[in-house]
Amino acid sequence: MAGKTSTVTILLIFIFITVACGYSLKPGGEYIDKDIQNVFVDVFANKTSEANIENTFRTAFIDQFIQGKRFRIVDSQDRADALFKGSIDNLSSAPLSYKTTNLAAEERFTLTLSLTFEQRVNKKIIWSYPGISSIQDYLVSTDPAVTQTNKQNAFVKLSNDTAERAYRLMMSGF
Numbered sequence: 001m002a003g004k005t006s007t008v009t010i011l012l013i014f015i016f017i018t019v020a021c022g023y024s025l026k027p028g029g030e031y032i033d034k035d036i037q038n039v040f041v042d043v044f045a046n047k048t049s050e051a052n053i054e055n056t057f058r059t060a061f062i063d064q065f066i067q068g069k070r071f072r073i074v075d076s077q078d079r080a081d082a083l084f085k086g087s088i089d090n091l092s093s094a095p096l097s098y099k100t101t102n103l104a105a106e107e108r109f110t111l112t113l114s115l116t117f118e119q120r121v122n123k124k125i126i127w128s129y130p131g132i133s134s135i136q137d138y139l140v141s142t143d144p145a146v147t148q149t150n151k152q153n154a155f156v157k158l159s160n161d162t163a164e165r166a167y168r169l170m171m172s173g174f
Contacts, residue, residue, distance in 0.1 A: 031173045032126055036119065039071040040080035045087040053155060054088060057113070060159035061086065064167040080120050087114045096137055104140045109158055111135070115166055127170045134162040
């Protein structure tokens with residue numbers, strides 16, 4: 001009798017775990033009005049001294065909206081149901097590690113953005129995140145051209161990673 005009880009108990013535990021593991025958070029933006037379908041990603045404000053970084057970030061966010069498939073990207077504000085706006089508030093770079101010659105071997109970017117998703121007509125804020133921050137490291141070379149390439153690649157990775165994280169937060173309602 002004890003053998004049957006333990007077998008039934010194990011079977012029930014297995015079924016419970018299998019069913020319980022079926023739950024997953026799939027951020028689909030259910031809290032966002034279904035009438036909001038067309039989105040315009042506005043040019044990001046750049047409050048840093050890094051030229052053209054706003055274009056890299058805007059492109060990353062446009063790509064993220066396209067990948068998300070919940071919204072259609074439109075090419076003008078007047079065709080949009082909602083506007084996605086961003087501001088690059090701060091960008092700093094600091095040495096992360098040093099070579100034996102006391103020159104930087106690796107540097108770290110620290111970035112702070114403010115993001116807003118709002119209805120176009122009534123300006124109602126759907127989602128906002130002031131002060132979202134991200135970091136990205138890159139290698140410093142003795143060849144300035146290599147360092148510049150590494151720096152640009154770090155900006156692209158930083159923008160893509162930040163856009164993905166922000167989009168997931170927005171779609172989850174956080």
